[in-house]
């Protein structure tokens with residue numbers, strides 16, 4: 200069957216190949232081999248050495264490309280390995296715009312590592328397109344945007360951003376970790392690159408690290424491929440297998456995640472200890488309308504502030520079903536304290552300016568029974 204005609208609920212289940220072409224195995228085999236026999240001089244089976252390509256990884260790469268409706272997929276050993284590779288597309292002296300609210304690890308790699316190599320980074324609130332426009336300079340070559348952002352859930356209009364980036368020759372990279380191609384497909388909206396921490400929703404089970412990237416442009420794909428195979432931040436065949444397996448249930452998981460998140464958001468919004476919620480699916484959220492235009496769902500990430508700072512410690516200590524742990528996007532509900540965890544690397548004045556304060560908590564709503572999640576929050580918040 201032509202893969203392109205299928206709806207995403209079918210694509211996630213069957214992946215790119217639907218079965219192993221060699222054996223008919225329904226599940227993609229784990230080709231746990233570092234190297235491959237050459238049939239003869241100058242001959243190859245298509246696989247030579249697993250840093251370059253491996254059949255299990257290739258299936259994952261083609262699957263994510265198909266889900267994002269893109270041409271070329273790449274699988275990395277972590278989300279950060281994928282992001283690092285993308286940063287290496289730029290040259291010393293070039294200026295890159297990034298979301299001002301973004302995953303702490305991305306901020307750290309730019310500020311503490313890549314600045315040393317002469318790249319210029321600027322953090323901009325791109326939820327206002329005028330800000331993005333104003334930040335573009337003659338040496339601006341890239342824009343790395345998270346939407347929704349982590350953890351403040353700010354949303355950028357991808358179509359508008361892509362128009363401006365195209366006019367100025369700026370490569371637009373979208374970190375789509377929070378929504379996945381099930382809810383949002385940035386390449387269809389005009390982005391040049393979509394990147395994921397597949398550790399999160401795509402894997403979905405908090406058991407594997409993986410990063411994925413997809414592009415349409417052939418030349419760009421060649422550049423990424425060169426860095427990918429030369430540096431070797433590739434994901435192992437076993438981890439590819441786990442991500443492929445996770446992706447099979449992406450559609451049903453995300454439906455349940457979102458259904459739960461809507462109810463949890465409503466509960467939090469009305470709770471007396473809670474000051475403010477940041478959830479794009481809340482009709483009062485300032486980004487609700489942009490989300491409606493570019494995404495088919497809101498995901499299941501909710502940040503919220505509590506009125507008293509003491510409540511934070513109480514909640515983190517008292518949750519029972521919900522686990523106090525870093526990360527997000529798995530079937531288990533997790534709660535994090537961004538100021539000391541994911542965003543610890545960001546200086547205090549910047550954190551305060553964007554709203555990552557000591558009263559902010561971030562919840563990744565899992566797929567447990569929603570009443571159990573709400574009861575747990577209720578006993579922990581009081």
Ligand SMILES: *Cc1c(COP(=O)(O)O)cnc(C)c1O
Pocket residue numbers: 277278279280302304305345349374376377395396397398399408409410
């Ligand atoms: C987790 C995360 C990353 C980093 O991915 P790893 O798989 O942990 O390396 C990047 N961006 C976002 C939005 C994330 O949540």
